[in-house]
Amino acid sequence: MRRVRADKITxxxxxxxxxANYYLPEDVVDVLKKGYEKEESPLGRDILQQILKNIxxxxxxxxxxxxxxxxxVFFIELGQKVQIVEGYLEDAINEGVRQGYTEGYLRKSxxxxxxxxxxxxxxxxxxxxxxxxxxxxxxKIVVAPKGGGAENMSRxxxxxxxxxxKGVKDFVxxxxxxxxxxxxxxxxxxxxxxxxxxxxxxxxxxxxxRKVGEYNPDPRYAELERELLAGINELGIGPQGLGGRITxxxxxxxxxxxxxASLPVAVNMQCHSAxxxxxxx
Amino acid sequence: MQSEIKLTTPLSxxxxxxxxxxxxxxxxxxxxxxxxxxxxxxxEALKVxxxxxxxxxxxxxxxxxPAPAPPGRVIGSCGPTTSSRMDPYTIFLLEAxxxxxxxxxxxxxxxxxxxxxxxxxxxxxxxxxxxxxxxHVKKAExxxxxxxxxxxxxxxxxxxxxxxxxxDVNGNDLYQEGAKRYSRVDFLF
Numbered sequence: 001m002r003r004v005r006a007d008k009i010t011x012x013x014x015x016x017x018x019x020a021n022y023y024l025p026e027d028v029v030d031v032l033k034k035g036y037e038k039e040e041s042p043l044g045r046d047i048l049q050q051i052l053k054n055i056x057x058x059x060x061x062x063x064x065x066x067x068x069x070x071x072x073v074f075f076i077e078l079g080q081k082v083q084i085v086e087g088y089l090e091d092a093i094n095e096g097v098r099q100g101y102t103e104g105y106l107r108k109s110x111x112x113x114x115x116x117x118x119x120x121x122x123x124x125x126x127x128x129x130x131x132x133x134x135x136x137x138x139x140k141i142v143v144a145p146k147g148g149g150a151e152n153m154s155r156x157x158x159x160x161x162x163x164x165x166k167g168v169k170d171f172v173x174x175x176x177x178x179x180x181x182x183x184x185x186x187x188x189x190x191x192x193x194x195x196x197x198x199x200x201x202x203x204x205x206x207x208x209x210r211k212v213g214e215y216n217p218d219p220r221y222a223e224l225e226r227e228l229l230a231g232i233n234e235l236g237i238g239p240q241g242l243g244g245r246i247t248x249x250x251x252x253x254x255x256x257x258x259x260x261a262s263l264p265v266a267v268n269m270q271c272h273s274a275x276x277x278x279x280x281x
Numbered sequence: 282m283q284s285e286i287k288l289t290t291p292l293s294x295x296x297x298x299x300x301x302x303x304x305x306x307x308x309x310x311x312x313x314x315x316x317x318x319x320x321x322x323x324x325e326a327l328k329v330x331x332x333x334x335x336x337x338x339x340x341x342x343x344x345x346x347p348a349p350a351p352p353g354r355v356i357g358s359c360g361p362t363t364s365s366r367m368d369p370y371t372i373f374l375l376e377a378x379x380x381x382x383x384x385x386x387x388x389x390x391x392x393x394x395x396x397x398x399x400x401x402x403x404x405x406x407x408x409x410x411x412x413x414x415x416x417h418v419k420k421a422e423x424x425x426x427x428x429x430x431x432x433x434x435x436x437x438x439x440x441x442x443x444x445x446x447x448x449d450v451n452g453n454d455l456y457q458e459g460a461k462r463y464s465r466v467d468f469l470f
Contacts, residue, residue: 041463043303043445050410050443058358058412067348067358067411067431105357107348107431118318120430149363149385149408181456182363182386184408236464240385240407242445243459273409 002079002137004281006087009139012279013096016143017072018104020277021064024055027211028188028249028274035186035239035246044244048186051239051272066273069106070145072097072127075206079136090129093141098123109148130202142209142278150187150271153179156201159263168193168265169228175267176232176248181241184271188212189232189251192266194258203254204268209276212250225251249274287441291339292380294400300446302453306404307441312341312383314435316362319426320370327373334425334434337374341381341404346431347421348411356421356437360411361385364403368392375399383444387456396448404444405455417442 029052036048058065074093084092101108101124110125111118155175159167172191179187192203215222228251238244249272258264288296290310300306313335315323323333344364348357364384371382372395380401385408388396396403406414420438427433447455 041459043459047407050407050413054407054410054413057416061354061412063351063354063412063415064348064358065412066409067346067360068362069348069358105349105351107346107357109346109431120432122430152363180387180460181405182365184385234465236460236462236466238459238463240405241387241456241460242405242447243455243461243463245463271409 001083002081003083003085004139006084006089006092008281009084009089009092009141010096010099012141012281013093013143014100014103016141016277016279017097017100017106017145020143020145020275021069021104021106022058022062024065024273024275025211027213029055031212031249032186032272035249039239039244039246041238041244043242044239044246047239047242048246064106065275066147067107068109068147068149069101070147071110072124073144073146073205074127074129075142075144075209076129076131077134077140078131079138080133081137082139089131093129094125094127097125097127139281140278141281142276144205144209144276147271147273150183150269153183153269154204154267156197156264156266158197159265161261161263163263165224167263169231171265172228172251172267173231173235175269176237177235179269180237183269184273185237185241186239186246186249186272188249188270188274189228190268190270191251191253192268193253193255193264195256195264196258196262197264199256200264200266201268203256204266207252207254208268208270208274210252212252212274216253221253221255225253290341292341292402293339297380297400297402298450300402301449301451302446302455302458304446306444306446308341308439308444309441310439312343312437312439312442314343314345314347314437316344316346316432317366318429318432319434320367322426324370324373327377333377335436338378339380341383342374342379343437344382344384347435350421354415356415356418358411359415359418361406361408364388371395375401388448393448393452393454397450397452400450402446402450403448405447406444414442
């Protein structure tokens with residue numbers, strides 16, 4: 001067994017939270033630059049230019065790209081030969097969030113109860129954690145700070161198997177169309193197909209972690225990603241929904257086997273500030 | 282590139298009536314922040330005829346919950362939040378004298394009608410450009426509902442704060458017009 005102290009995880013999480021909110025992944029920056037070249041709408045180009053400038057300002061000034069620094073969502077891959085000592089994994093992660101969001105001057109956007117009191121917890125905890133055990137003795141930690149604007153435009157549908165590829169396409173494109181200007185386009189569209197009700201949603205979120213511009217390794221799904229991206233960019237919604245060609249930067253699909261009766265499809269919307277960062281311990 | 286119109290708050294009906302959807306505006310003067318929780322409290326106050334934390338006449342409300350100010354800065358990142366969440370409260374504030382709103386995303390038909398009726402204006406700021414927008418804020422202080430944290434009402438002094446007119450007094454809507462212009466499919470909202 002390899003022993004890892006809980007405070008080591010806390011320190012790593014703290015840094016991850018801050019860095020993810022200050023620095024946008026290079027693949028996203030590259031696709032935004034390409035979008036700027038392709039955009040036909042003068043206002044759309046102007047907006048993309050300001051979005052690119054914003055990335056520079058955040059980096060230089062060390063302030064968050066967006067005031068909505070999100071609820072922190074974690075994907076953990078825990079090697080089964082790792083033993084966490086002197087603390088519990090989820091407590092260690094939450095403590096890292098608490099420290100990162102406080103010391104990095106990130107916004108605290110979590111309320112203690114969703115329906116009745118809605119009191120801000122003032123330290124952005126609790127975070128959301130999905131843990132998977134894997135072979136080996138390493139821990140991979142990925143954080144995706146998820147803002148509310150795009151998340152609120154996400155949808156899930158239990159299609160019939162007979163709806164097939166067309167059903168999936170229609171649902172994804174309708175979701176982006178309905179979202180319009182709200183999720184801060186240009187967006188990244190995460191699509192989860194298969195599994196079951198909640199697993200499809202999990203896959204849709206996980207799809208957002210893949211680099212933009214990289215396609216699904218299965219050529220059939222890669223083709224569907226290309227078709228969906230082209231279809232979405234025909235809508236004309238454009239940067240910030242004010243009209244233009246570049247409505248989406250990428251469509252990323254993740255899939256999983258499912259029940260003979262089911263075809264679950266989830267669409268997780270992600271704004272242009274497609275933030276995520278990972279570290280391995 | 283079209284030129285930008287400079288405006289100073291508070292806004293008059295005359296200021297607002299000459300604006301049209303698509304205009305780029307640079308706002309100067311004082312604007313007030315409020316999002317979901319502050320709207321709820323303000324509208325509850327109006328319903329029982331209690332005074333609001335600030336005089337709404339001619340004022341512009343910015344839908345934003347800023348990130349905390351790091352040392353040496355006036356404010357943290359401060360871009361707009363989704364406006365439609367404020368739609369259930371907006372008409373009460375327009376009735377009470379509010380003249381402008383800054384946010385992002387489309388408004389309900391009822392709000393658009395009220396914008397015409399009360400001669401008001403809805404501006405979009407660029408969502409997700411909060412770091413850039415923070416450079417246009419010269420002063421910031423919390424003036425009410427401090428317990429709400431980021432959702433408290435902040436009084437901001439802004440200089441050339443860049444916004445785009447979306448909904449004007451003549452019923453134009455830049456979200457619909459923009460998407461229609463570039464759509465290659467049968468596009469209906």
